[in-house]
Amino acid sequence: MIHEVDAALRALIDRETGIRDVEVVFDAPTREWAGRRTVPTIDVYLYDIREDLRRRERGVLNEYNADQTQIVGRHLPPRHFKLSYLVTAWTQRPEDEHRLLSALLGAFLRYDALPADLLSGPLAEIGLPVPLTVGLPPPEDRGFADVWSALGGELKPSIDVVVSAPVSTGQQFPVGPPVEAPPLFSFGGSGGFPGTERVSLMDEPAADGDPAAAGPDRQTGEDGDFDESSGQRRRAGKPAHSIGPADATGSGRVAMRRRGLTIKRTR
Numbered sequence: 001m002i003h004e005v006d007a008a009l010r011a012l013i014d015r016e017t018g019i020r021d022v023e024v025v026f027d028a029p030t031r032e033w034a035g036r037r038t039v040p041t042i043d044v045y046l047y048d049i050r051e052d053l054r055r056r057e058r059g060v061l062n063e064y065n066a067d068q069t070q071i072v073g074r075h076l077p078p079r080h081f082k083l084s085y086l087v088t089a090w091t092q093r094p095e096d097e098h099r100l101l102s103a104l105l106g107a108f109l110r111y112d113a114l115p116a117d118l119l120s121g122p123l124a125e126i127g128l129p130v131p132l133t134v135g136l137p138p139p140e141d142r143g144f145a146d147v148w149s150a151l152g153g154e155l156k157p158s159i160d161v162v163v164s165a166p167v168s169t170g171q172q173f174p175v176g177p178p179v180e181a182p183p184l185f186s187f188g189g190s191g192g193f194p195g196t197e198r199v200s201l202m203d204e205p206a207a208d209g210d211p212a213a214a215g216p217d218r219q220t221g222e223d224g225d226f227d228e229s230s231g232q233r234r235r236a237g238k239p240a241h242s243i244g245p246a247d248a249t250g251s252g253r254v255a256m257r258r259r260g261l262t263i264k265r266t267r
Helices: 002-017 031-036 094-109 144-151
Strands: 023-025 041-051 061-064 071-075 079-090 132-134 159-167 184-187 197-202 218-221 224-227 253-258 261-266
Touching: 002 023, 002 041, 002 079, 002 094, 002 159, 079 094, 094 132, 094 159
Parallel strands: 023 041
Antiparallel strands: 041 079, 061 071, 079 159, 132 159, 184 197, 197 261, 218 224, 253 261
16 A cells, blocks of 8 residues: 555656656655765655544445445445655755755645546555645654654755555455345244244235225234224234135134234234
């Protein structure tokens, strides 16, 4: 991920500044390095990496198949890491360094994020913007003077560029097969009594005028159903309506509507 951001910054500098005959490097600007420099140079030094906690997301993200109709997996959201670069110009004259810094500042300010056509590899495949900020004040626990002191070099004018790059965690979770049929329940007692009863929940509500649909005058309680039209309470589990002829054994098909669903029972 870091080398992909480096490549995007190099391409951005080459394309937007129009500077020629200037080398772009990513070296630490130490005193020894400065002594070996012989050509005009733009140094883009990565000096800090830390997570951008403001962009952290919770939960999981769904992964879909090609036609976006089925979930095939889940993964954690990407993390965002702030890559802080110290951009400096190195020439023989301060005036030339200032011209280079001015061109660099104008190039960075044209974009709020790295251009998508300059991204490559996983950084482009993740499909998220890569925000770019320029010249913001450093955090309280980090100062530019401390950076230069750690490098052992002399303090120079610089541009602080921060890139917030999304990084995939690689944590994925499988999912079960899709549901292709309504649930089916079996109820029964012990020793074969009472007999086993299978209940299937159908998604389609009962049609208007269906004698199996429970009317508005039906109430259900823990002890059974109460029919206001007859003033009688039915025992729990006893069907409200029978559909079709019943044989001597009492077998038949029973249907009723409960909470917007049609329940069909086969005994």
